[in-house]
Amino acid sequence: MKAYEVLLNDNKKWAARKLEEDPDFFDRLLHLQTPEFLWIGCSDSRVPANEITDTQPGEIFVHRNVANLVVNTDVNLLSVLDYAVNHLQVRHVIVCGHYGCGGIRAAITNNDFKPVLNMWLRNIKDVYRLHREELDAITDEDKKTNRLTELNVKEQVFNLAKTSIIQRAWKKEQRPDLHGWVYGLNDGLINPVYEMKAGTHIDELYEYDDL
Numbered sequence: 001m002k003a004y005e006v007l008l009n010d011n012k013k014w015a016a017r018k019l020e021e022d023p024d025f026f027d028r029l030l031h032l033q034t035p036e037f038l039w040i041g042c043s044d045s046r047v048p049a050n051e052i053t054d055t056q057p058g059e060i061f062v063h064r065n066v067a068n069l070v071v072n073t074d075v076n077l078l079s080v081l082d083y084a085v086n087h088l089q090v091r092h093v094i095v096c097g098h099y100g101c102g103g104i105r106a107a108i109t110n111n112d113f114k115p116v117l118n119m120w121l122r123n124i125k126d127v128y129r130l131h132r133e134e135l136d137a138i139t140d141e142d143k144k145t146n147r148l149t150e151l152n153v154k155e156q157v158f159n160l161a162k163t164s165i166i167q168r169a170w171k172k173e174q175r176p177d178l179h180g181w182v183y184g185l186n187d188g189l190i191n192p193v194y195e196m197k198a199g200t201h202i203d204e205l206y207e208y209d210d211l
C-alpha cells in the first residue's frame, strides 16, 4: 500500500469509529459550525490544534503558516480572520507558537534561504530587532530562540490588534480576546505567555476612527 493510501484507509476506520461512538456526530456538524476559537498556529506537523487541546472537529477554526505570523498584507490570513470574527463570531483568537520552531531558528541565522522564504522570515527578524536588547543579552542559543518564540507570539497578537477587523469587533461587540501561547514539543504543555483583552488600547497611531 502506498503511503497516501494508508491515510485514506485510516480515514475510513476513523469515520466508522466516530459513528460508533456517536451516531449523530456527522449529522450535527453538517448543519452547524460554531467554533468559539480561531487558532493561528505554526504549520509544523507536530503542533496540530485539535489534538494538543483535546478538542473535536467543529470546536476550533484554524489557520496555520510558518512560525504563526500575522502579516498585514496576507490576504489568506486576513480572510480567515474576517470570516472567523465577523461570521463565526469567535470569542477568542489564539496565536500559538512552539518552542524549537524551525522558522524562528532560521530567522536568526544569516543564511540566504532565497525568495520567498527570505521574505517570510524577514518578519521574524523585525521582531528580533524590536527586542534586540533583551535577546542579545541571552547567551544560550536555545534560550534565546525560545524567548524570541515567546516575543514573536506577543508581537503577532499586537499585529492582530492593529487590524481594523479586530478593532471594529472590539468597539461593537467587546470581543474577541487575543491570546499568545507557546507549545512545548518536549512535554506537550502550552505556556500562555501573553493576553490582550478586547478593547485594549494599543499605540494610538494604529487606532482607527470611524470604525
Ligand code: CO
Binding pocket: 042, 043, 044, 066, 067, 098, 100, 101, 102, 103, 104
Ligand atoms: Co514552527
